[in-house]
Amino acid sequence: MQRIGVIGAGAWGTALAQTAVRAGRDVVLWARDAAVVDQINRDHLNREYLPGCPLDPALVATPDLAAACEADAVLLVVPAQFLRAVCRDLAPLWRPGSPAVLCSKGIELSSGALMTDVVRAELPAGTPLACLSGPSFAAEVAKGLPTAVTIASDVDGVAEQLVQALGTRTFRPYHSADLIGAETGGAVKNVLAIACGILEGAGLGDNARAALLTRGLAEITRLGIALGGQPQTFMGLSGMGDLMLTATSMQSRNFSLGFALGQGRALAEILAERKAVTEGVATAAAVTALARQRGIDMPLCAAVDALLNHGQALPEVIDGLLTRPFRQEQG
Ligand SMILES: NC(=O)C1=CN([C@@H]2O[C@H](COP(=O)(O)OP(=O)(O)OC[C@H]3O[C@@H](n4cnc5c(N)ncnc54)[C@H](OP(=O)(O)O)[C@@H]3O)[C@@H](O)[C@H]2O)C=CC1
Numbered sequence: 001m002q003r004i005g006v007i008g009a010g011a012w013g014t015a016l017a018q019t020a021v022r023a024g025r026d027v028v029l030w031a032r033d034a035a036v037v038d039q040i041n042r043d044h045l046n047r048e049y050l051p052g053c054p055l056d057p058a059l060v061a062t063p064d065l066a067a068a069c070e071a072d073a074v075l076l077v078v079p080a081q082f083l084r085a086v087c088r089d090l091a092p093l094w095r096p097g098s099p100a101v102l103c104s105k106g107i108e109l110s111s112g113a114l115m116t117d118v119v120r121a122e123l124p125a126g127t128p129l130a131c132l133s134g135p136s137f138a139a140e141v142a143k144g145l146p147t148a149v150t151i152a153s154d155v156d157g158v159a160e161q162l163v164q165a166l167g168t169r170t171f172r173p174y175h176s177a178d179l180i181g182a183e184t185g186g187a188v189k190n191v192l193a194i195a196c197g198i199l200e201g202a203g204l205g206d207n208a209r210a211a212l213l214t215r216g217l218a219e220i221t222r223l224g225i226a227l228g229g230q231p232q233t234f235m236g237l238s239g240m241g242d243l244m245l246t247a248t249s250m251q252s253r254n255f256s257l258g259f260a261l262g263q264g265r266a267l268a269e270i271l272a273e274r275k276a277v278t279e280g281v282a283t284a285a286a287v288t289a290l291a292r293q294r295g296i297d298m299p300l301c302a303a304v305d306a307l308l309n310h311g312q313a314l315p316e317v318i319d320g321l322l323t324r325p326f327r328q329e330q331g
């Protein structure tokens with residue numbers, strides 16, 4: 001895999017493109033905004049999404065989707081709620097047999113579909129699918145700070161080839177065969193990061209944070225197993241690893257949104273101040289609907305959804321969680 005296409009030039013697409021260049025690949029990064037394309041090609045910067053991070057001059061950006069599809073593997077890095085529309089444009093341009101690597105983290109709100117289901121439905125039949133997930137803030141990856149992630153695929157050999165294509169001394173992918181497990185962890189942890197931010201913003205204490213992380217991981221695991229994931233995946237980088245990172249750091253857009261909510265600010269006001277995507281807002285509703293449909297108990301995700309999307313007040317949401325019946329810990 002020498003030539004890598006990257007679809008989406010936000011923070012994560014740009015950081016992954018930079019990583020692939022560092023790994024010695026020829027990389028074409030698609031941005032939908034011509035100004036971003038020019039800035040990357042001319043100034044070797046993406047000021048809007050990765051401020052202060054010089055990009056490798058070998059990184060080429062394009063406004064032409066077809067050019068980014070002329071690749072041995074294509075990384076899909078557009079926000080979850082827009083992925084289907086972009087895949088519809090990609091489908092006629094797709095190079096047969098070229099793997100699609102999902103790097104977005106979310107669940108589609110309109111359908112409850114995982115990102116791999118969206119891609120499977122929209123790209124040509126037989127396209128090998130993979131998912132790259134794990135604890136990885138874009139700015140740190142772009143700067144070359146040490147990072148480990150999971151690359152999962154259910155097609156023999158594909159994850160291993162991608163590891164070889166993208167891995168460097170400081171960007172260390174582990175391969176896995178559990179596609180569903182890897183992507184479930186990445187999607188749901190964003191909702192739990194909002195919950196953890198709320199808890200910090202509201203000053204509920206360190207004990208509560210540990211409780212939330214532990215019971216949050218139980219929610220990820222319960223849903224992931226029901227969707228077909230392997231239990232051990234949720235203890236790995238794409239599960240516990242990403243939850244620990246995202247739900248404990250102000251670098252996370254999801255955590256920082258939660259923090260502001262916990263301090264009493266209104267969701268609309270917080271969202272109006274940021275251009276960057278905060279995936280947990282839509283995914284809170286999507287995951288809660290999915291869990292309800294499948295009869296899976298996910299009280300923390302449901303609480304975030306109630307606060308964000310159904311106008312429930314924060315004291316009421318917290319009270320709802322603290323007055324749940326006592327139960328056995330496992331399961
Ligand atoms: N940032 C991170 O650290 C990480 C992010 N991720 C995941 O990667 C995905 C992308 O996030 P990230 O790169 O951070 O996003 P950013 O917030 O940095 O950038 C958003 C990107 O989405 C594009 N966009 C906005 N609206 C649309 C649309 N309707 N159709 C197509 N593209 C659109 C924007 O383009 P424009 O400027 O033209 O509006 C921009 O390129 C998310 O699912 C996120 O969870 C995963 C791991 C780490």
Ligand SMILES: O=C(CO)COP(=O)(O)O
Nearest residue numbers: 134135136137252253254
């Ligand atoms: O997924 C991420 C880190 O692994 C990024 O999280 P945020 O989208 O909350 O910033």
